[in-house]
Amino acid sequence: MAVVSAPHDVSAPPTAPPRPAAPKRGRAGAARRRAGMLMLAPAVLHALIWIGIPLVAAFVLSFTNYDVLTPPRFNGIQNYVDALTDPVFRRGMLNTLVYAFFTVPVAMGIALLIALMLDTQLRARALFRTAVFIPQVTATIAVALVWLWIYDPRNGLLNAVLAFFGIPAQNWLSSTTWAMPAIIVVGIWQGVGLKMLIYLAALQSLPKDVYEAASVDGASKTRQFFSITLPLLKPATFFVFVTSVISAFQAFDLIYILTDGGPANTTTMMTYEIYKSAFREFRLGYACAQSIILFVFLLLLTLANRRLNGGDSGRH
Amino acid sequence: MAGIDLGAASPRTTLDVVGRSPATRRRVSRIALYVVLSVISVVMVVPFVWMVVTSLKTPTDIAATPPTFFPTQWAWHNYADALAAAPFLTYARNSLVIAVSHTAINLLVASMAGYALARLRFRGSELVFLGFVAALMIPTYTKIIPEFLIVRFMPLFGGNDILGQGGTGWLDTWWALIVPGAVTPFAVFLFRQFYLDLPVELEEAARLDGVSELGIWARIMTPLVKPAFITVALLTFESSWNNFLWPLLVTRTDSMRVIQVGLSVFRTENDTQWAFLMAGTTLATLPMVALFLLGQKYFVRGFANAGIK
Numbered sequence: 001m002a003v004v005s006a007p008h009d010v011s012a013p014p015t016a017p018p019r020p021a022a023p024k025r026g027r028a029g030a031a032r033r034r035a036g037m038l039m040l041a042p043a044v045l046h047a048l049i050w051i052g053i054p055l056v057a058a059f060v061l062s063f064t065n066y067d068v069l070t071p072p073r074f075n076g077i078q079n080y081v082d083a084l085t086d087p088v089f090r091r092g093m094l095n096t097l098v099y100a101f102f103t104v105p106v107a108m109g110i111a112l113l114i115a116l117m118l119d120t121q122l123r124a125r126a127l128f129r130t131a132v133f134i135p136q137v138t139a140t141i142a143v144a145l146v147w148l149w150i151y152d153p154r155n156g157l158l159n160a161v162l163a164f165f166g167i168p169a170q171n172w173l174s175s176t177t178w179a180m181p182a183i184i185v186v187g188i189w190q191g192v193g194l195k196m197l198i199y200l201a202a203l204q205s206l207p208k209d210v211y212e213a214a215s216v217d218g219a220s221k222t223r224q225f226f227s228i229t230l231p232l233l234k235p236a237t238f239f240v241f242v243t244s245v246i247s248a249f250q251a252f253d254l255i256y257i258l259t260d261g262g263p264a265n266t267t268t269m270m271t272y273e274i275y276k277s278a279f280r281e282f283r284l285g286y287a288c289a290q291s292i293i294l295f296v297f298l299l300l301l302t303l304a305n306r307r308l309n310g311g312d313s314g315r316h
Numbered sequence: 317m318a319g320i321d322l323g324a325a326s327p328r329t330t331l332d333v334v335g336r337s338p339a340t341r342r343r344v345s346r347i348a349l350y351v352v353l354s355v356i357s358v359v360m361v362v363p364f365v366w367m368v369v370t371s372l373k374t375p376t377d378i379a380a381t382p383p384t385f386f387p388t389q390w391a392w393h394n395y396a397d398a399l400a401a402a403p404f405l406t407y408a409r410n411s412l413v414i415a416v417s418h419t420a421i422n423l424l425v426a427s428m429a430g431y432a433l434a435r436l437r438f439r440g441s442e443l444v445f446l447g448f449v450a451a452l453m454i455p456t457y458t459k460i461i462p463e464f465l466i467v468r469f470m471p472l473f474g475g476n477d478i479l480g481q482g483g484t485g486w487l488d489t490w491w492a493l494i495v496p497g498a499v500t501p502f503a504v505f506l507f508r509q510f511y512l513d514l515p516v517e518l519e520e521a522a523r524l525d526g527v528s529e530l531g532i533w534a535r536i537m538t539p540l541v542k543p544a545f546i547t548v549a550l551l552t553f554e555s556s557w558n559n560f561l562w563p564l565l566v567t568r569t570d571s572m573r574v575i576q577v578g579l580s581v582f583r584t585e586n587d588t589q590w591a592f593l594m595a596g597t598t599l600a601t602l603p604m605v606a607l608f609l610l611g612q613k614y615f616v617r618g619f620a621n622a623g624i625k
Contacts (some may be wrong), residue, residue, distance in 0.1 A: 036436025036530030043429030044444060046499040051451045054462035061462065068468075093391060117353055129356035130612065134364070137608040137615065139558035142597045145583060146367045147588055157366055160382040189360065255561050257580060271457050278461050279565065291458040298455055309577055311410040 056076040062289035067282045071247070079289030086260045089290060091265045092273040093297075099269065100181065103187040108240055110188065111195030112233075118196070120205040133193035142192065143258035147186045148173070149256075176266045179259050183267055186254055191247065196241050202236035203229070238309045245301050247296060349392075367601070371395070371594035378590050386414055391591065395599075398592035406571060407578035414493050414563075414574060415556040421498040421547050422552045423545055429499075430507025435519060445508070451501040456561075464565055467492045492566040493574070497556065503548045507617070510544035511537060547618030550611045554604060575600045 020178045057066065062079055064072035066150050083089050114132060118125055135143060150157045151172040159169040206229065252271040255261055261268030261276075278287035366385075367590025370378065371394055373387040376434040435444045470476060478560060486492035513538055522532045538545075568572050571622040573581065579596050585593065608615055 028597075034437050034531055036438050036441060037433040039428040039432040039436065039533065040444060042425045043448075043504055045500050045503065046425065047448065047451055049466070050463060051454060051459060052499070053453055054459040057462035058458050058464070079330075112525070114356060117349055120349070122349070122353075128353045128357050129608070131360045132388075133615075134605060135360060137554055137603070138364075139560070139576050140561050140600045141558075141579055142367075142601045143363070143543050145579060145593060145597050146363045148583075149370060149594065150363060150366060152590075154549075155378060155381060155383050155429070155590075157383065157385075160564045163382055171330075187334065189363075193360075204509055246453070246455065248459060252457075253576075257583070274457050274461075275561070278464075280373065282463075288375070288461055288483035291455070295458045296453055300454065302453065 026149075058288045058291055061285050062292045064285040065283075066285040066288075068284060072285060075285070079286045080293070082286060083290050083293060088268065089264050089273050093272045093293075094269045095180065095266070096249060096251075096269060096270045096297075099184060099187060100245060100252060102184045103191055103251075104241065104244045105246045107188045107192050108195055108237070108244065111240070112193050112199050114192070114196045115199035115203055116142055118200055124145075129197070135190040136197075138192040140253035141257060143190055144186065147182075148258055148299050151182055173259050174263050176263050179263060179267045183258055186258070187248070187251060191244065195244060195274070198236055198240050199233065202233055206232050233277055234309055238305065241305050241309070242302055245305075246298060249298055270297075323441040338534065338601050350413045359502075364601070364605075366596055367594050370590055371398075371592075371598050373591050375591070388586075394591045394595050398595035401586070401589070401592050402578065402582045402596065403570060404575070404578060404596045407573050407575040413490075415553045417494045418498055418556040419549050419552045421494075422503050423501060423549060425499045426503035426548065427507045427538065427541075427545065428533065429504045431511045431537065433508045433539070434511035435506070435514075435530065435533075448501045448504050452624075459520060460561065460565070463496055463562075463590065467496065467566055468587075487566055488572050490572075493572070495565060497559070499563060500552065503552065506548055507541070507544055510541040514540055543614060543617060546611065546614045550607065550614055550620055553607065557604060 061072060063074060063076060063079075065075045066072035079240050118129055122128070150295065153159060153169060153171040153174075156172075158172065163169060172178045172179055210228055210232075211224060214228060219227070250271055251269055252275065255267055255269055256275075259267040261272050271294070273285050274290045275281045277290060367385055372390050372392065373394075373624065374389050375390045377387050377389065422443075429448075433441055433448075466482065469480030470485035470491070471478050471480045473483070473491065474485045474487060474489065476485050477483075486495075518536060519532050522536045523529075527536065558576065559574070559579070563574040564580075565576045567577065570578075575596075579593070579600060582589075582596060583593055
């Protein structure tokens with residue numbers, strides 16, 4: 001910082017005092033624009049090859065029959081018809097929505113509650129925050145393996161704890177009733193920390209004087225929460241919602257380790273069906289159509305939330 | 317700050333006639349708060365403790381019904397045995413190489429791009445920025461099949477001809493593991509936010525001093541956004557180390573496997589060896605937990621920043 005403060009005094013040009021930031025013309029401007037393009041080029045090139053082309057390719061391939069070995073053959077909207085009428089993929093869509101419901105809005109509610117509890121003068125607040133956040137930084141595969149062992153019907157921790165309270169043991173992951181709740185619990189357990197953290201940061205940046213004014217006016221704590229806190233948390237809620245929906249719709253690792261989509265497809269997800277179609281059955285065109293459907297789901301949810309929540313006015 | 321402050325409560329109750337019940341209520345609710353938060357914290361942490369204690373149990377302890385929480389005999393040799401049973405160290409080394417490469421490339425390429433988008437605007441750069449924001453929204457699963465095909469048919473690699481036929485392309489190579497995931501739109505986005513906040517006088521002064529644009533970025537602006545670099549580094553390293561599906565798809569041989577894939581393969585091949593599996597899982601988890609505890613401030617700031625700005 002000291003390096004630049006010295007020349008700054010000397011260099012103040014006498015002719016143009018408060019000039020706007022970006023000069024549009026001139027040799028200096030041209031050099032700057034060229035530098036900008038060059039510095040942007042590697043990232044843009046990378047994004048074109050590994051995001052742009054794949055997106056277009058997925059769209060194009062979704063209208064073909066393709067098995068890697070023979071060239072793709074155009075088959076119109078057949079893949080989409082097949083996907084939307086296939087009972088297993090439909091089950092996957094339903095399961096994804098159920099999983100997303102519990103790991104997004106429900107988990108957001110839990111996260112907000114924890115954040116509110118932590119947004120007080122507490123001893124050991126950092127310790128609580130760390131505990132809640134730690135599952136977020138650990139790999140889903142590792143976490144899933146640990147829970148697989150916790151859910152183990154014979155020697156698992158869960159059944160042992162339940163037995164202590166006199167509750168009979170369950171075969172959690174092979175039960176058509178319990179497999180989905182078991183996965184949802186792990187999903188909430190792992191994802192609640194990030195949501196809590198964002199809410200906590202947002203809560204701590206809320207203006208204090210509004211609350212003082214409200215207290216003077218006699219507004220109750222509950223009233224303050226619903227008429228001040230929640231509206232002020234809108235940008236955070238929007239962000240948490242979008243990122244959580246994206247990750248909920250892409251749950252894969254948990255399913256891969258815990259249930260393999262079973263029993264009887266009760267835990268299969270859209271992503272899992274895409275994976276199976278593409279890399280177990282080698283129906284790549286069909287898998288691309290499924291992946292476009294997934295994309296459309298995400299787009300619709302994001303747009304709907306933007307509408308409902310009044311958008312993300314605070315950002316960029 | 318005081319959690320259970322006995323000294324402060326008594327004078328207040330003597331002064332205030334009706335004050336007894338609010339003060340007690342406040343203390344009770346405070347204790348309730350601690351209890352609830354403690355229960356939540358235990359639920360969050362117990363699986364990790366269970367993982368570590370399992371990794372130190374003997375086969376007898378593991379098969380015990382009901383299980384004891386702590387081992388009756390601490391089997392420290394499980395770690396040596398697990399490393400002998402599967403090449404977990406090779407897996408971990410591979411993961412480390414990839415995570416370090418991703419971090420280095422992402423820091424360089426994304427910070428340059430973020431800087432250009434924030435400070436070196438040109439016609440169309442706003443459009444490029446919107447492109448990156450849109451790219452944030454595209455699900456991995458929509459890109460992953462074509463990405464796999466690009467890797468598989470990469471011309472002139474792995475025995476492929478110029479048209480990408482005849483060989484295996486980048487499959488089972490470092491290229492496939494490192495290149496496609498090296499730059500993330502999220503990092504570009506985050507860097508842009510940080511560079512936007514710097515005062516314009518700095519860069520203009522340097523420019524009048526004849527510092528090149530690249531020099532302004534590297535020597536003047538970048539040192540001021542160190543927190544952004546630490547944040548992006550931690551987040552990139554974490555997601556790279558934890559990545560599973562992509563390395564699963566593009567690797568075939570044991571020597572190219574990463575730790576997460578290695579763990580899942582070990583599980584399917586050795587279904588009942590829970591102690592070894594948990595030892596491997598502990599090895600895969602500890603670096604991230606340690607990294608998080610060390611850089612907690614930056615993790616928090618990174619996630620929170622992205623959420624609030």
